Amino acid sequence: MRPSLRIVAAIAFVLGAAQAVRFESSNPPVAGDAQPPPDVATGLRSACYDCHSNETRWPWYASLAPVSWLVHRDVSEGRRRLNFSVWSEYVVDPGTRTQKLEHIRELVLRGAMPPWYYRLVHPSSRWTDLQRDEVLHWVDAEIAASSTTP
Amino acid sequence: MDGTSRTAALAIGLALCAGAGREARAGDDAPPSIRFEDQRFEPAELVVTAGAPLQLRVVNARSEAVEFESFELNRERVVQPGQEVIIYLPALSPGSYPYFDDFHQDAGQGRITAR
Numbered sequence: 001m002r003p004s005l006r007i008v009a010a011i012a013f014v015l016g017a018a019q020a021v022r023f024e025s026s027n028p029p030v031a032g033d034a035q036p037p038p039d040v041a042t043g044l045r046s047a048c049y050d051c052h053s054n055e056t057r058w059p060w061y062a063s064l065a066p067v068s069w070l071v072h073r074d075v076s077e078g079r080r081r082l083n084f085s086v087w088s089e090y091v092v093d094p095g096t097r098t099q100k101l102e103h104i105r106e107l108v109l110r111g112a113m114p115p116w117y118y119r120l121v122h123p124s125s126r127w128t129d130l131q132r133d134e135v136l137h138w139v140d141a142e143i144a145a146s147s148t149t150p
Numbered sequence: 151m152d153g154t155s156r157t158a159a160l161a162i163g164l165a166l167c168a169g170a171g172r173e174a175r176a177g178d179d180a181p182p183s184i185r186f187e188d189q190r191f192e193p194a195e196l197v198v199t200a201g202a203p204l205q206l207r208v209v210n211a212r213s214e215a216v217e218f219e220s221f222e223l224n225r226e227r228v229v230q231p232g233q234e235v236i237i238y239l240p241a242l243s244p245g246s247y248p249y250f251d252d253f254h255q256d257a258g259q260g261r262i263t264a265r
Binding site for chain 2: 099
């Protein structure tokens, strides 16, 4: 066998073996979604919900290792850090809700979320300046509401 | 030991036992409390009553800010040095709820157990 064929065969073998390590692409029930104005909700859904909600639109490559490992890691970590589908649980503790909102504001202002590689393959996640301002306005209003909650 | 002394000793013993029980289990009046100290949480396991909403008092006894974080409880709160916060929790199902200091993850995990 030629060396180049050997390399191709080795890569194919490794990729094939990688498919044995699978993760379930599941969406748990939505416990209590955030209720922003419709325009803001559209922006959040297009840019955030795939990793930060229980309404993930699992792409086809979420079943193809090793990319699937990265997708599942991002969704798992994203849901743990901020999950719009359990927003009603954050509301019970105004301090937690305020912290989540402050994180959102900071990351939106820095342009750190969604990650560049997500924006690369999801053009709809790239907000216009208007969408960004609408989200920030909602975040500020929610923080102000939290500070007046007893 | 006469009967009166025996009764008094028994009463004191029962009171001490009850006091020892409260160290691990949240009291009836004051909110259950967790204290963040250097590299540990006090208590390491806090037992609370399942099925009733509760307030949790988190005290930062460290010289640096800490962040109470629990993915299972969906709670995160920064607590400045020497400060304390109250965290509101819904009625918990029986079970174990780990938490950690997100600013000092090497401190390991504490645990809230609802029974």
